[in-house]
Amino acid sequence: MQCCSSCGANMTESIDLSTDPNGAWEILKDRLTVDIVEPLPATTPISEDKVRFVCVSDTHVKTDDMTHPMPDGDVLLHSGDFTYTGSLSEAEKFNNWLGTLPYKHKVVIAGNHEIILDEDSCMKPRPAEEVITNATYLQDSSTTVYGFKIYGSPWTPEYHVMAFNLTRGEPLRNKWKKIPRDVDILMTHGPPLGYGDLTWRGDRAGCVDLMQMLQTKIKPKYHIYGHIHEGYGMTTNGRTNFINASTCDRFYKPVNAPLVFDLPLPSGVSKSTAELG
Numbered sequence: 001m002q003c004c005s006s007c008g009a010n011m012t013e014s015i016d017l018s019t020d021p022n023g024a025w026e027i028l029k030d031r032l033t034v035d036i037v038e039p040l041p042a043t044t045p046i047s048e049d050k051v052r053f054v055c056v057s058d059t060h061v062k063t064d065d066m067t068h069p070m071p072d073g074d075v076l077l078h079s080g081d082f083t084y085t086g087s088l089s090e091a092e093k094f095n096n097w098l099g100t101l102p103y104k105h106k107v108v109i110a111g112n113h114e115i116i117l118d119e120d121s122c123m124k125p126r127p128a129e130e131v132i133t134n135a136t137y138l139q140d141s142s143t144t145v146y147g148f149k150i151y152g153s154p155w156t157p158e159y160h161v162m163a164f165n166l167t168r169g170e171p172l173r174n175k176w177k178k179i180p181r182d183v184d185i186l187m188t189h190g191p192p193l194g195y196g197d198l199t200w201r202g203d204r205a206g207c208v209d210l211m212q213m214l215q216t217k218i219k220p221k222y223h224i225y226g227h228i229h230e231g232y233g234m235t236t237n238g239r240t241n242f243i244n245a246s247t248c249d250r251f252y253k254p255v256n257a258p259l260v261f262d263l264p265l266p267s268g269v270s271k272s273t274a275e276l277g
Contacts, residue, residue: 057246070101073260076105079111080108080112082114086115091132108136112164114154139152187223191244193206241261
C-alpha cells in the first residue's frame with residue numbers, strides 16, 4: 001500500500017504501510033467506518049425468496065465438540081482452518097463431517113493450517129479435489145450459487161511457517177488483484193485491516209492491502225473469514241458486511257455460534273431451479 005489517499009489519509013507516496021498494520025490502523029482508524037452489526041438470529045425462519053447462508057471458520061477438527069448446533073440454511077460457507085496439524089487424516093475427517101450436513105450447497109476454502117493442500121509448504125501435498133469431495137473448494141477461484149458469485153482465497157500474511165502464507169506487500173497484493181469486481185460474497189481466510197482483526201495482545205493482524213482493495217475496487221455484499229479467533233463477530237463499513245466466523249476462541253475451544261445471513265434471490269432465480277455454477 002504505497003499511498004492511502006483513497007482511504008482518506010494524508011500520506012506521501014514514499015510511505016508503505018502494507019507491512020505495518022498497527023501503523024496503518026493508527027493513521028486510518030478515524031477515517032474508516034467500522035460499525036458493529038447484530039447477527040441475524042439463527043432461529044429466524046427461512047424465506048423461500050431469500051437464501052440463508054451459514055458461516056463458520058476455524059473449526060480445527062472440533063466439529064464434534066461445537067457448543068452450538070449447525071443451524072438450518074441453504075448454503076454453508078467455511079473460511080478455512082478445518083484442520084489443526086494440517087494432516088490428511090484431519091482433512092478427511094472434516095470432509096466426512098461435511099458429508100453429514102444437509103445444506104444444498106457447501107463452499108470451502110483453506111487456511112494457514114491446511115498444510116496438506118499447499119504445494120509450497122508440504123512435501124507431498126494432495127489435490128484438494130481428492131480431499132474435499134463433499135463441498136466446492138475454492139482457491140483463487142469462484143463459483144455461482146443461486147445467482148450469487150462467491151470468490152475464495154486462502155492467503156494470509158506470513159506467520160511462522162504455515163500454509164498459504166505470503167509476505168505482506170506485493171505478494172499479497174497480487175493475490176487480491178485476482179478478485180473479480182463483480183463478486184457478491186468474498187471468502188478469505190484472514191481479515192482485512194480493522195474488521196475483526198484485533199488480537200488479544202492488542203495488535204492489528206489484518207491485511208492492509210486487502211482492506212484497501214475493499215475500500216476502493218471491490219464491493220462485495222459480504223466478506224467472510226476467520227483466522228483471528230478473538231475477532232469473532234460482524235461489522236460493516238456501510239457497504240460491505242464483514243463476518244469473522246471463527247468457531248474456536250483463542251484457546252481453541254469451539255464455543256462460537258455459526259453466523260447466518262440472508263440475501264434476496266436475484267430476479268428470475270428460484271431455490272428449486274438454481275444450480276451451482
